[in-house]
Amino acid sequence: MTTNEENLDGLDHNEGGTREEEGDDLKTLLAKALENYLPFMVKKIKETMEEAVKTTIADMITEALSNEFDRRLPHVNVEGENLINEGGARVNREIVPSKPYSLKDFKLSNPPTYTGDLNPIVSSRWISDIEGCFRTTRCPNDLKTTFGTCMLRGVAQR
Template identity: 30%
Template sequence: MKEVIAEEVGKAIKNSLSGFIDKIQSTVLSLVEERVKRLEDNVNHVKEKSGERKGCSNKEFMACKLPIYNGEVEPIICQRWLSDVEGVFERTYCGVSEFVAYGTGQLRGQAKDWWDNKKKEIGAEAARAKTWDKFKEPFLKHHSPKAVINIIKEEFIQLRQRGETIDKITGILMDKLRFCDELVTTEEQKIYYYYNMLSDEYREFMTPSKYETLTEIINTAREREIELKKQIERGERRVVEVKPSHTKKARTTESVKKTDAKGGSPSCKVCGKGHKGECRFKDKSCPICGKTGHTTSLCPGKVSVCYKCYQPVHKKSECPDLVGKKDTKESPTETPKATDTSAKQLPV
């Protein structure tokens, strides 16, 4: 009986010991593999920092199907193309010395003509030695000039929803927002810019101060858009076709007087609109200058761009180029004064 018990106990110990050993081996192997992978990642990270990248072939680079840049003088298209190219540099671990050669291989049309002329200007040797950062400086100066960026800033400030869907108007705003870092420095300012851009049917159901991020107010606007569509389907709301307007006529003094004569409300000094009672924008800070007492449209710090010479500070009507032309066209002699017909003598 003792021999049988001893034999069974021995078998049990042997079986459990075998499984225990296998488990230990599996655990040790997984720890070793994880440690090796960490070491490889650290080595690659150090190589990246020191500029030593494993590189990639032209075939591997072209397999990423990068977009072509044709030389449009459009900051949004230009900088988006740069971002796409730099993303491929990172994903393929392209060698630093190959950045310019591979990147400029995607230039076509006027962009290629510009680069060909630049290479002739600096010489072939200097072009091959040029780093990506040094390439981007003249590239952005030519294809993303400050004058055009100033126009984008002006359009960003004046952007209003006029019939566009929420996704479309949000996309337009986000494209322009990347060029307005000095105008919009906080998440709160982004929220107020977005809120002021929306049409009345959205704003009347939203309070910008209750949102903490831009994503939150965008999602609320999307939910409101869905509800508006349901109201139209149920026949509770009519479809209003609004054609996007590129110009906004300012209210003249005469039009304000006519409104007052008809019994309308006077123009508010804070928001510029006619309403009764205290203005709801009175204590809200302006997203541009941070001060209270006015809205974005009436902000004294608002960016103004001349659409003649594309320079800030003055408007087209005040442009020195136009003023100079007007002065040359005018006659140097004084315009003769009109004679008083009543003083003429009647013939005798």
């Protein structure tokens, strides 16, 4: 091999390959360093990806819920003055049922009857149960007395 050929490959063949040995040593050291660092890198990448996925999923769920609420519920502007339905029409602040509330609607909750038992536990229980029926059926306040008295029987009715 001539001197020009030796210099073309970048190695100094005259020194017995020391640059080549140094390169091999450097490659070995680099390989060991990467081998030691790899588990740490994988762990960090995994943590970063998990956090990114969680954040993305949470954002997607939040957006989907927000869109669904916006679609189903009337909108209130910042001042709280206008209620707008999904068609863009103005609606009243008070939610008005589509049909009048009736005794039949109330009885769908299977309200208990009260016979006038003087036991305070029995009467308190009836009051709690009937109030639960009022809440469940969304009975208007002005009809609660009327519908409650319809559930009285016997001595309690007099």
